[in-house]
Amino acid sequence: MTDAMSSKSVDIQSARAQESAWDYAPAPESTPVVIEDRYDLFINGQFQSPRSRRWFKTISPSTGEPLARIATANEADVDDAVSAARDALPGWSRLSGQERAKYLFRIARRIQERARELSVLETMDGGKPIKESRDIDIPLAARHFFYHAGWADKLRWAFAGADARPVGVCGQIIPWNFPLLMAAWKIAPALACGNTCVLKPAETTSLTALRLAEIFQEAGLPPGVVNIVTGAGKTGQHLAANQGIDKLAFTGSTDVGRAIAKVASVGDRNLTLELGGKSPHIIFADAALDQAIEGVVAGIWFNQGHVCCAGSRLFVEESIKDEVIRRLEHRMQSLRVGDPLDKNTDIGAINNPDQLEKIQAYVETGQSEGGRLHEMSDQSLPKKGYWHRPCFLTGIQPSHVIAREEIFGPVLAVMTFRTPEEAIKRANNTPYGLAAGVWTNKGARIFEMAKRLEAGVIWCNTYNQFDAASPFGGIKESGFGREGGRHGLRAYVRL
Amino acid sequence: MADHPIDAIMLENRAASFTRRSIKESAKKQGLRLALSMVDLTTLEGSDSPEKVRSLCRKAIRPWEGEIDTPLPSVAAVCVYPNLVPVAKEILDGTGVHIASVATGFPSGQFPIGVRLRDAAEAVAAGADEIDMVINRGAFLAGREAEVAEEIREVRSTVHPAHLKIILETGELGNYDAIRRASDLAMEAAASVGPIRDGEVFIKTSTGKISPAATMPSVLVMLEAIRDHWFATGVRIGMKPAGGIRQAKSALHQLAMVKETLGDAWLTPRLFRFGASSLANDLLRQLIRIEKGCYMAEHDFSEA
Numbered sequence: 102m103t104d105a106m107s108s109k110s111v112d113i114q115s116a117r118a119q120e121s122a123w124d125y126a127p128a129p130e131s132t133p134v135v136i137e138d139r140y141d142l143f144i145n146g147q148f149q150s151p152r153s154r155r156w157f158k159t160i161s162p163s164t165g166e167p168l169a170r171i172a173t174a175n176e177a178d179v180d181d182a183v184s185a186a187r188d189a190l191p192g193w194s195r196l197s198g199q200e201r202a203k204y205l206f207r208i209a210r211r212i213q214e215r216a217r218e219l220s221v222l223e224t225m226d227g228g229k230p231i232k233e234s235r236d237i238d239i240p241l242a243a244r245h246f247f248y249h250a251g252w253a254d255k256l257r258w259a260f261a262g263a264d265a266r267p268v269g270v271c272g273q274i275i276p277w278n279f280p281l282l283m284a285a286w287k288i289a290p291a292l293a294c295g296n297t298c299v300l301k302p303a304e305t306t307s308l309t310a311l312r313l314a315e316i317f318q319e320a321g322l323p324p325g326v327v328n329i330v331t332g333a334g335k336t337g338q339h340l341a342a343n344q345g346i347d348k349l350a351f352t353g354s355t356d357v358g359r360a361i362a363k364v365a366s367v368g369d370r371n372l373t374l375e376l377g378g379k380s381p382h383i384i385f386a387d388a389a390l391d392q393a394i395e396g397v398v399a400g401i402w403f404n405q406g407h408v409c410c411a412g413s414r415l416f417v418e419e420s421i422k423d424e425v426i427r428r429l430e431h432r433m434q435s436l437r438v439g440d441p442l443d444k445n446t447d448i449g450a451i452n453n454p455d456q457l458e459k460i461q462a463y464v465e466t467g468q469s470e471g472g473r474l475h476e477m478s479d480q481s482l483p484k485k486g487y488w489h490r491p492c493f494l495t496g497i498q499p500s501h502v503i504a505r506e507e508i509f510g511p512v513l514a515v516m517t518f519r520t521p522e523e524a525i526k527r528a529n530n531t532p533y534g535l536a537a538g539v540w541t542n543k544g545a546r547i548f549e550m551a552k553r554l555e556a557g558v559i560w561c562n563t564y565n566q567f568d569a570a571s572p573f574g575g576i577k578e579s580g581f582g583r584e585g586g587r588h589g590l591r592a593y594v595r596l
Numbered sequence: 597m598a599d600h601p602i603d604a605i606m607l608e609n610r611a612a613s614f615t616r617r618s619i620k621e622s623a624k625k626q627g628l629r630l631a632l633s634m635v636d637l638t639t640l641e642g643s644d645s646p647e648k649v650r651s652l653c654r655k656a657i658r659p660w661e662g663e664i665d666t667p668l669p670s671v672a673a674v675c676v677y678p679n680l681v682p683v684a685k686e687i688l689d690g691t692g693v694h695i696a697s698v699a700t701g702f703p704s705g706q707f708p709i710g711v712r713l714r715d716a717a718e719a720v721a722a723g724a725d726e727i728d729m730v731i732n733r734g735a736f737l738a739g740r741e742a743e744v745a746e747e748i749r750e751v752r753s754t755v756h757p758a759h760l761k762i763i764l765e766t767g768e769l770g771n772y773d774a775i776r777r778a779s780d781l782a783m784e785a786a787a788s789v790g791p792i793r794d795g796e797v798f799i800k801t802s803t804g805k806i807s808p809a810a811t812m813p814s815v816l817v818m819l820e821a822i823r824d825h826w827f828a829t830g831v832r833i834g835m836k837p838a839g840g841i842r843q844a845k846s847a848l849h850q851l852a853m854v855k856e857t858l859g860d861a862w863l864t865p866r867l868f869r870f871g872a873s874s875l876a877n878d879l880l881r882q883l884i885r886i887e888k889g890c891y892m893a894e895h896d897f898s899e900a
Contacts, residue, residue, distance in 0.1 A: 123623070125618070126621045126622045388601070389600075444618040445617055
């Protein structure tokens with residue numbers, strides 16, 4: 102019957118003219134957002150012109166167009182901010198936990214109320230897809246304030262038997278990959294524990310932090326409790342070196358983290374660092390493969406790979422290598438790169454031109470070292486702005502540069518292993534230790550791997566799950582200290 | 597048969613992500629028309645009368661009687677019990693709308709194999725272009741997979757050259773791993789009879805008699821099985837979610853899932869169908885709202 106089977110036709114529909122392939126129409130998020138021409142420093146509860154008398158341009162990385170001018174804080178400005186925080190400290194720290202909680206609740210509610218506006222602004226300023234800022238960044242930022250509001254009057258139970266007192270004035274320096282969320286991670290626990298803050302947002306993404314300052318005003322937060330100083334690396338250096346700071350918290354690259362640790366080692370102050378990573382993602386042959394692929398996609402292409410815990414080294418059990426590569430290739434083709442304000446965009450713009458150049462250089466190095474580049478095809482990138490196609494490289498050895506150094510872009514290095522022992526050895530063979538992912542259907546193996554992988558966060562059969570109640574942070578050169586959960590409070594109290 | 601375990605939590609997350617796709621304006625219009633052209637307009641009641649089937653057939657050819665600028669497509673097929681196939685044939689012959697018939701002891705499959713095969717053979721003889729068969733869930737759940745596969749082979753040989761849709765009844769299989777396994781088993785069994793032309797064999801979620809039926813995660817598992825079969829053989833198996841898809845919006849979510857899991861090649865009635873009765877009218881309501889700017893009353897649409 103084989104021949105007959107393919108000849109007789111009951112395929113009447115094939116004669117029907119097919120319209121052109123169905124595709125999603127542009128679906129831009131339409132919430133209007135007012136962006137001022139100029140933003141000043143937020144010191145002592147007020148926006149004020151910088152003593153530096155200088156402002157710099159912030160651009161939208163998806164268009165290259167300037168959005169606003171942002172004040173540059175010089176040493177004197179940072180001094181003012183630290184003094185304001187110092188002056189506010191006695192009042193704030195003597196408030197009862199219950200009273201502090203009220204402010205935190207109010208801030209959380211206000212973030213929720215202004216969520217759409219904050220999402221759009223985050224996407225315009227940073228380049229990340231609106232679906233991520235809308236569904237992850239902003240809700241999670243609100244969640245951190247809610248969560249820590251809950252702790253503010255319960256610190257006695259967080260640290261049983263000890264008297265939890267605030268550390269004092271906290272200097273906090275945050276990166277550009279999750280601007281508002283990182284601000285929330287830093288500010289919420291500090292305020293809950295009775296500290297006051299000086300926050301320095303990243304130079305390319307200050308706008309949502311400055312909106313947060315407006316929210317503090319709306320919430321009636323006492324002046325000086327949180328101060329926001331904007332500017333480039335120099336401003337960060339002034340803050341790190343300022344002798345009025347009792348505690349310094351930094352999230353960013355390992356190189357800058359090292360420099361900050363050196364500066365911060367002078368004088369008496371606490372320090373927490375959340376630094377880079379080159380996190381391994383391990384897939385065993387018995388894993389739920391399609392879901393593992395989704396984990397890999399979330400691990401490396403979420404937020405254009407601008408994620409400190411990005412799963413940028415993929416280790417696949419040798420027997421399923423081809424199957425994984427084929428599926429990953431297929432899945433990669435369905436990603437949608439483009440206008441980050443479009444609700445169907447999966448991959449937005451690269452945050453800044455320097456970063457784009459760095460990513461491109463790594464991809465070139467990877468290829469010159471013998472790696473084979475797999476890129477998404479048939480989608481043209483926008484003409485203006487900064488863009489990089491999601492991609493992965495095969496034929497990579499653990500000694501290759503792109504398998505060792507943090508790229509902070511949508512570039513995945515794919516390698517193999519044969520035994521669980523080899524997987525662990527290869528995964529741990531890195532100076533970093535931020536996160537790791539394991540995919541296997543076997544419960545006993547999950548526990549064995551989780552015990553032996555050197556990382557602060559280990560995800561099993563999932564990846565990139567975050568919550569305010571769950572501590573996050575690294576070991577080895579990925580930093581020290583935890584953010585979130587009871588562990589995160591520890592950095593903001595003296596016992 | 598290779599083992600493909602499924603992680604339920606990540607699967608459900610992924611399936612939910614398709615419901616967050618924003619399908620507006622031209623995409624919505626085109627998607628609704630596409631979905632309409634993919635409907636298997638179905639009536640499977642004990643009380644079905646020839647008159648009801650005739651009315652269903654007329655609706656299948658011309659889904660809406662009103663005036664509209666761009667003519668609406670016909671639906672893909674009418675799906676009825678074998679007894680009513682001759683009635684449908686009188687009206688549908690030569691129209692391009694297929695006649696699908698459920699057979700092989702629908703919906704339970706709890707009949708001796710001889711009876712089930714004769715059921716299918718008679719439906720084809722009466723003029724069915726497509727047979728929607730049920731698998732023997734009793735045998736599958738008891739682990740007698742070879743028996744299930746053999747029955748599928750016999751049904752395919754019997755109904756040839758009519759197209760075959762293999763109903764897994766996902767709501768009775770218990771978990772996603774079993775849905776994946778049943779999908780692989782059905783496709784491999786059908787393929788072992790002889791070459792399959794694109795769209796000649798479908799796998800289908802449900803009879804519509806059991807709930808849950810065509811949930812997004814269940815359909816996703818089946819789409820992934822179809823994709824792997826295509827990777828391995830180059831053959832495109834069709835997919836038919838049936839049961840529980842009543843709203844135009846859900847249909848669009850399903851289409852988004854097909855597009856992103858299998859690619860544009862599957863966005864055709866040759867390879868994708870909706871088994872539904874009330875879905876057609878909601879698709880029409882939404883389509884006509886786009887054309888005319890207002891919703892029509894429910895009585896403006898004929899009963900499906």
